[in-house]
Amino acid sequence: MHSLRNPRRSAAVGVAAVLTLLFGACSAPGASEKAADTPADAAAVSGSDQAGSASPGSTDPIKIAVVDAQSGQLSSLGAWESKGAKLAVDEWNKAGGVNGRQIQLDVFDDQGDPTVGTNIAKKIASEGYIAMIGTSESAVTLAMAPVLAEEKIPNITSGQSPALAELKTSFLFLNGPTSVTYDESLAKHIVDEKGIKKIAMISNNGGYGKGEHDAFLAALSARGVTPVADQVVTMEQKDFSAALTKIREANPDLIFIGSEEVEAGLIVKQARDLGITVPFAGAAPQGTPVYIDTAGAKNVEGTIVSSPYLSNETSDASKKFAEAYKAAYNETAELHGAKAYDGTNIFLTAMKTSNGATGKALADAVRATKYNGLLGDFAFDESGVGIFATSIGVIKDGKLVAAS
Amino acid sequence: MQVFFQTIVGGLSIGAIYALVAMGFSLVYRTMGLVNFAHGNVVMIGAYVASTFYMTTQLPFAVSMVIAIVVTGLIGVVIEWVLRPLENRDFDLMLIGTIGFGIVLEALATIIWGATGRAVPSPVPAEPLNLLGIRVRTYNLVVLGIAAVAMILLMLFLQRTKRGSAMQAVAMDYEAATAVGIHVGRSNAIAFAIGAGLAALAGGLVGPLLYVSPAMGGTLGIKGFAAAILGGFGSIPGAIVGGLAIGLLDGFAAGQFQGYSEVVVFLVFTALIMIRPTGIFGERTVNRA
Numbered sequence: 001m002h003s004l005r006n007p008r009r010s011a012a013v014g015v016a017a018v019l020t021l022l023f024g025a026c027s028a029p030g031a032s033e034k035a036a037d038t039p040a041d042a043a044a045v046s047g048s049d050q051a052g053s054a055s056p057g058s059t060d061p062i063k064i065a066v067v068d069a070q071s072g073q074l075s076s077l078g079a080w081e082s083k084g085a086k087l088a089v090d091e092w093n094k095a096g097g098v099n100g101r102q103i104q105l106d107v108f109d110d111q112g113d114p115t116v117g118t119n120i121a122k123k124i125a126s127e128g129y130i131a132m133i134g135t136s137e138s139a140v141t142l143a144m145a146p147v148l149a150e151e152k153i154p155n156i157t158s159g160q161s162p163a164l165a166e167l168k169t170s171f172l173f174l175n176g177p178t179s180v181t182y183d184e185s186l187a188k189h190i191v192d193e194k195g196i197k198k199i200a201m202i203s204n205n206g207g208y209g210k211g212e213h214d215a216f217l218a219a220l221s222a223r224g225v226t227p228v229a230d231q232v233v234t235m236e237q238k239d240f241s242a243a244l245t246k247i248r249e250a251n252p253d254l255i256f257i258g259s260e261e262v263e264a265g266l267i268v269k270q271a272r273d274l275g276i277t278v279p280f281a282g283a284a285p286q287g288t289p290v291y292i293d294t295a296g297a298k299n300v301e302g303t304i305v306s307s308p309y310l311s312n313e314t315s316d317a318s319k320k321f322a323e324a325y326k327a328a329y330n331e332t333a334e335l336h337g338a339k340a341y342d343g344t345n346i347f348l349t350a351m352k353t354s355n356g357a358t359g360k361a362l363a364d365a366v367r368a369t370k371y372n373g374l375l376g377d378f379a380f381d382e383s384g385v386g387i388f389a390t391s392i393g394v395i396k397d398g399k400l401v402a403a404s
Numbered sequence: 405m406q407v408f409f410q411t412i413v414g415g416l417s418i419g420a421i422y423a424l425v426a427m428g429f430s431l432v433y434r435t436m437g438l439v440n441f442a443h444g445n446v447v448m449i450g451a452y453v454a455s456t457f458y459m460t461t462q463l464p465f466a467v468s469m470v471i472a473i474v475v476t477g478l479i480g481v482v483i484e485w486v487l488r489p490l491e492n493r494d495f496d497l498m499l500i501g502t503i504g505f506g507i508v509l510e511a512l513a514t515i516i517w518g519a520t521g522r523a524v525p526s527p528v529p530a531e532p533l534n535l536l537g538i539r540v541r542t543y544n545l546v547v548l549g550i551a552a553v554a555m556i557l558l559m560l561f562l563q564r565t566k567r568g569s570a571m572q573a574v575a576m577d578y579e580a581a582t583a584v585g586i587h588v589g590r591s592n593a594i595a596f597a598i599g600a601g602l603a604a605l606a607g608g609l610v611g612p613l614l615y616v617s618p619a620m621g622g623t624l625g626i627k628g629f630a631a632a633i634l635g636g637f638g639s640i641p642g643a644i645v646g647g648l649a650i651g652l653l654d655g656f657a658a659g660q661f662q663g664y665s666e667v668v669v670f671l672v673f674t675a676l677i678m679i680r681p682t683g684i685f686g687e688r689t690v691n692r693a
Contacts, residue, residue, distance in 0.1 A: 069519075070514075070519055071510070071511075071514055071519055071618065071619070072519075072619050073617065073619045075514075075519030075520065075521075075617070075618070075619070076519065076520040076521060076617075078519070079518070079519055079520050204663075205662075205663030205664075231662065232662040232663040233658065233662065233663070233665075234658070234663060234665055234666045236623050236666055237654075237658055237665070237666075238418050238613075238614055238623070238654075239414040239415065239417065239418040239651070239654065239655055239658070240414070240658070241410045241411050241413065241414025241415070241655055241659075242407060242410070242411040242414065242655055242656070242658050242659025242660075243658065243659065243662075245406055245407040245410040245411065246407055246659070248406075249406065249407065262521070262615045262617070265523065265615065266614060266615065270414075273532045273539060273541050274410065274532075274539050275532075275534070275539055290520070290521075290523075293522070293523035294523040294615050295523075296523075296525070
């Protein structure tokens with residue numbers, strides 16, 4: 001009996017298991033694929049597998065894949081995105097589909113993991129999806145882009161990393177502005193209009209945080225402003241005492257955050273506990289309910305946000321969208337859902353105008369589509385970016401409102 | 405100087421959580437010789453159960469915590485019950501079984517509570533104490549206190565009660581323990597239940613500090629496991645010291661190495677383990693695996 005408890009062997013398994021967990025924390029390709037497979041697989045098997053290459057006159061459903069994080073730390077974004085995309089598709093289907101063809105929307109879980117994303121890209125190519133509504137994780141989109149370009153699958157991503165635009169593949173589109181636009185508008189408001197020059201920065205070392213850090217620093221440099229502190233944290237970090245105390249010693253008038261919703265919220269909460277009272281500023285994540293809830297409404301008061309979608313009240317279109325979103329999911333609509341809704345509508349419009357084209361023809365149709373969406377007037381350029389402006393908002397009483 | 409002391413305060417605060425997680429790892433290990441890799445996910449379940457009762461049914465925080473501890477304790481019993489047929493047969497499969505349970509728990513949490521997660525308001529909303537410019541959150545003092553009390557209670561249970569001594573006996577030599585009439589399976593089940601209860605304690609307490617989501621078990625589990633190893637795997641005081649040490653290491657690495665802190669933490673951890681493989685309070689008697 002004792003031989004079964006071989007100490008070396010179990011120690012080896014233990015170490016292997018720890019390694020699995022260590023890497024699993026940010027990516028668990030094996031396990032994840034299973035999660036991603038099940039719902040989509042079932043749908044793919046039941047649906048016609050050749051729908052993508054069907055001729056324009058076909059009545060088969062048009063297959064579109066939604067790929068975003070349905071699990072893991074960034075899954076709140078994925079949930080919003082897939083809801084926005086689904087809302088658009090449901091509206092089109094209710095109105096008779098695209099040229100008489102219904103749209104079949106299947107959700108794949110990339111877990112925020114580039115490896116999983118690449119596998120999914122190959123999978124949707126082999127299963128006849130003609131377009132993809134992509135994730136807000138730029139790293140995943142960057143990994144998927146070459147596969148999708150090779151397979152000629154037009155896709156529109158919620159990512160905002162400037163690196164996406166630099167790819168210049170003719171199949172990748174962005175459903176919002178890049179970090180450069182976000183942070184240029186933000187720096188313009190803070191430095192040029194408000195005259196705040198003592199600025200501290202805190203950002204994480206992930207794809208999004210790095211992009212924000214570089215874009216905002218560039219925008220500051222262009223104005224001759226040097227940040228009084230520039231702290232970088234990791235995406236896994238839970239305690240920010242060291243970085244925040246250093247920022248407190250630098251005594252800034254404003255702190256820029258380049259981090260996702262939850263971490264940014266924790267940073268603000270801990271900053272307030274450390275006695276930092278100055279306002280924060282950031283891009284899209286700092287306008288979301290998750291950020292406000294995580295930090296606490298009182299703590300985020302006065303946060304300056306650069307966003308292409310400030311609130312559901314900005315226009316008639318956004319009011320209508322917010323109502324439909326609320327009716328469908330019993331949740332308040334926000335930016336990420338709106339972006340995915342716009343992106344999906346643009347693709348469906350292009351499919352309609354091109355009479356069910358696929359591949360390069362569809363990509364060209366998307367590029368030619370001028371769309372008046374929730375985020376503004378889309379007009380795509382060579383790099384696949386369609387929006388070049390954001391508005392400045394401020395959080396007042398726990399709500400994001402336009403800055404006066 | 406302020407940065408130095410503030411980093412210590414921050415490190416100890418999160419370290420107390422790691423310590424509670426590490427205690428659960430160590431308790432199961434010292435009794436069964438098994439690393440329960442579902443432990444981090446049990447922490448997450450504990451956080452969800454506690455926050456659900458605290459936020460939606462408006463129960464007092466302490467009551468919600470007790471409910472969470474009971475619920476996750478039952479989950480611990482279920483895990484042990486499922487793994488029991490493997491006890492004494494295939495130890496490696498048991499380890500992999502715990503990993504499987506972890507994945508199941510994460511998936512279950514996503515189904516029940518959704519993937520988005522939630523923020524939990526602090527049950528101790530008082531302003532932080534200000535000691536010569538060093539700010540200490542009152543809630544963190546509560547967490548540190550609870551961690552200390554939990555450690556003392558667990559030590560008393562293991563050393564002063566008959567059941568605890570029986571568990572010690574099983575840890576040292578389970579065949580001899582069986583021979584003198586100790587129910588090994590029951591002893592293991594209790595270890596799993598208490599371990600899971602500790603996980604719920606950690607999870608419930610960490611909720612208001614961090615953000616509760618199905619993925620939160622990952623980091624807490626790894627750091628807690630590292631803390632248990634560093635303190636001496638199987639040692640209860642070691643788990644506390646290891647947890648606080650990992651918290652401090654985390655804090656200072658973050659201050660010094662910024663974006664590379666995670667790498668530095670685990671490099672230092674590896675070096676420490678190479679110098680002292682049994683950890684700070686390593687006990688040879690419990691090395692049963």
